[in-house]
Amino acid sequence: NVSIQAVNANSVYGEEHVRGVLRIALEAEKRKIMLTNRCETELLIRLTGTNQIAEAIRRAGLKKDTAGCFIAFSQDRKLLRQFESQLKSKFHLNDSVLKPNEDKRIRLASMLASPAKLDNGEFLQFLLEKAAILVG
Secondary structure, three states: OOEEEEEEHHHOOOHHHHHHHHHHHHHHHHOOOOOOOOHHHHHHHHHHOOOOHHHHHHHHOOOOOOOEEEEEEOOOHHHHHHHHHHHHHHOOOOHHHHOOOHHHHHHHHHHHOOOOOOOHHHHHHHHHHHHHHOOO
16 A cells, blocks of 8 residues: 655655655546556656656656665555665665755756746746646
8 A cells, every 4th residue: 555656866856846746646636637547657747747658757767877766655654664664674775866956957957948047946846836737
């Protein structure tokens, strides 16, 4: 009962970005307006700002020798903690790979045709609005 989506950490512009996109994906599921059949895939396409699954995988799929990010969600906290324990036993965890930085910003801005000269807060808002307005 834990849903998991693995992504390239370079496609995550901070924890607020992934939390916001997850809220949007869960709301789409609740309202039965998802663009995909699974919430994990919905999260991926909204995180990348495309309605094409293959393109979302190209943009944010795990890559060899690049930091990855597991996004796990469930209504059962105990199961989430068990999943976290399993990850900690198998991988070196480093949350700093999720932090926003200039390289991520340039990459994401180019990929999503961001307006020029947004501050960090405005850029995050742009990413979340892009995720929210995605249509099939």
